[in-house]
Amino acid sequence: MSVEAIVASAYRPYVDRMGREPAPMSVDYEDLLTTTDHVEVLVDGGEVVGVIVLVPMPDHLLIENVAIAPTAQGRGFGRRLLEHAERRAAGLGHRQVRLYTNALMTENLSVYTRFGYSETGRHREDGFDRVFMTKELAGAGPSAGGATEPRSDPS
Secondary structure, eight states: OOHHHHHHHHHTTHHHHHTSOOGGGGSOHHHHHHHOSOEEEEEETTEEEEEEEEEEOSSSEEEEEEEEOGGGTTSSHHHHHHHHHHHHHHHTTOSEEEEEEETTOHHHHHHHHHTTOEEEEEEEETTEEEEEEEEEOSOOSOOOOOSOOOBSOOO
16 A cells, blocks of 8 residues: 555545545655655555654654554554654654644544653644644663564655
């Protein structure tokens, strides 16, 4: 499954609730994949099942998007991508991972809270009502992990 297809299928259920497509559905992922190293995919059994967009900032790592193919949801892939982001942040020397989600995506708020993220604010940005969240990391520096790492190459 392509990155675009994963994002579209993961966010499609929110279109009616929001009255418009969520912001990640309008991103040109093919361009992003070829012009930056911010997009990484998670492959299971030779199939791309998840995508995460990580943007290094001066004092934190921003998770700009994380999406799991609906057929792969509930199997721990989202957790694996979030843990990957934490390892990347620590490897960059950051002690914080930040993300945002739409206020109407209440399921996401519960998931991120369960994974240790705390709400830091809400405001309207780019026409969307966003909830900003942060996770403080225990320490900086690379950490070992047994899971297969996501990779930038979607093939």
